[in-house]
Amino acid sequence: MQVVSPVLPPLGSAVPPPAAMPETLLPRRIRDIATQALAPLAEDIDKGHYPEAILRAFGDLGGFSQHLAEGHALGDTIESMATISETCLSTGFMHWCQSTLVWYILNSENEALKAKLLKDCAAGKRLGGTGLSNPMKTIFGIEQMKLKGERVEGGYKVKGLLPWVSNLGPDHLFGGMFETPDGKRIMAVIDCADPAVTLKACEPFLAMDGTGTYAVQVRDLFIADDMILADPAMPYIKKIRAGFVLLQAGMAIGLVRDCVRMMEEVRPSLGHINAYLEVQPEDIAAQLEAIEAEVFELAKTPYDTSDAYWKRVVSARLLGGEASVQAAHHAMLHCGARGYVAAHRCQRRLREAYFVAIVTPATKQLRKMLSEMP
Numbered sequence: 001m002q003v004v005s006p007v008l009p010p011l012g013s014a015v016p017p018p019a020a021m022p023e024t025l026l027p028r029r030i031r032d033i034a035t036q037a038l039a040p041l042a043e044d045i046d047k048g049h050y051p052e053a054i055l056r057a058f059g060d061l062g063g064f065s066q067h068l069a070e071g072h073a074l075g076d077t078i079e080s081m082a083t084i085s086e087t088c089l090s091t092g093f094m095h096w097c098q099s100t101l102v103w104y105i106l107n108s109e110n111e112a113l114k115a116k117l118l119k120d121c122a123a124g125k126r127l128g129g130t131g132l133s134n135p136m137k138t139i140f141g142i143e144q145m146k147l148k149g150e151r152v153e154g155g156y157k158v159k160g161l162l163p164w165v166s167n168l169g170p171d172h173l174f175g176g177m178f179e180t181p182d183g184k185r186i187m188a189v190i191d192c193a194d195p196a197v198t199l200k201a202c203e204p205f206l207a208m209d210g211t212g213t214y215a216v217q218v219r220d221l222f223i224a225d226d227m228i229l230a231d232p233a234m235p236y237i238k239k240i241r242a243g244f245v246l247l248q249a250g251m252a253i254g255l256v257r258d259c260v261r262m263m264e265e266v267r268p269s270l271g272h273i274n275a276y277l278e279v280q281p282e283d284i285a286a287q288l289e290a291i292e293a294e295v296f297e298l299a300k301t302p303y304d305t306s307d308a309y310w311k312r313v314v315s316a317r318l319l320g321g322e323a324s325v326q327a328a329h330h331a332m333l334h335c336g337a338r339g340y341v342a343a344h345r346c347q348r349r350l351r352e353a354y355f356v357a358i359v360t361p362a363t364k365q366l367r368k369m370l371s372e373m374p
């Protein structure tokens, strides 16, 4: 596989503390990578190219360590993900995978694990993601846990199959959860380099094929105590759940911004006829503004465990998925035939938009969760 280097030179390999770069510079460098290095690759990524060099470039800049700043607010990370998703949702999603892995490690009380992995994951030196779809669905009564484990000397022995985990490769990591025979749930970081872990190619998707997504088979994998994120997992899940869900808003915000842009781009030539369409770019932009305001407000306090806050997080996530699909649909109606040709990004954005609505927690799960809340 050909790996194209980003145009911009990396700024250094150490994890830059978020304050190391002037506040205005980091977003600008991320935008530069997105528009100069990522944009020409977006079509290849759509067809299956895994943009490892781009991800490492974001890591070099500190793009996965913004939420390590004091207070662990998530707004800057969401904004970075949005900037990337304006160009390519696959890469925005992989930014989410990596940022969420960092979020897991950051919030673990296992100091040995943190010492071993936090710095390298935050710097993008160790890439990876999260296999929490199945546990999230299990917790909310939709599925059964697919990874099973039992306590052994110095750790756990784990087996099972996860059908889809993204941002993976032979030496990548992911956060996962398994269940013991007595029903206890434990979260751990799983290393794909272990011979007990096999990555199996998935059949092609509608979009998102460049996201390094594999089925993961785990056969009697020994997970040492220094790879355990939380034992037991459930109190920890309450701590990380808002961050997990809120971070996904970056994908929606970026995609909707680009849909508004596409509608504006065709206004000079098609405005005379597009004016008859029911939804205009101003309508989508107004909805986007409201979503951004809510998400960035919620992102200030990701450790709020109140029911009221959680309900707002779940509602914002639901709106993000629905707004993505709506915005991409209306962008297609505005662009018309020129957006329908394979070379135009409008058709890619339409395919990508559905991913925001179906990735866990999917629209149907979010509606179930809301219906069960007080």
Ligand SMILES: Cc1cc2nc3c(=O)[nH]c(=O)nc-3n(C[C@H](O)[C@H](O)[C@H](O)COP(=O)(O)OP(=O)(O)OC[C@H]3O[C@@H](n4cnc5c(N)ncnc54)[C@H](O)[C@@H]3O)c2cc1C
Pocket (backbone or CB within 6 Å): 097, 129, 130, 131, 132, 133, 134, 142, 143, 163, 164, 165, 166, 167, 205, 207, 208, 211, 213, 358, 359, 360, 362
């Ligand atoms: C591109 C992509 C990337 C993903 N990345 C991740 C990730 O990084 N981490 C993660 O945890 N999850 C990942 N997922 C899974 C995702 O978050 C959802 O859990 C998944 O799409 C199923 O959600 P659902 O709401 O459709 O589930 P449901 O409608 O409840 O149905 C899901 C169940 O249907 C069955 N099923 C459906 N389609 C198939 C199929 N083609 N082959 C076999 N069984 C099938 C399986 O039993 C599965 O458990 C990814 C999915 C996709 C499409």
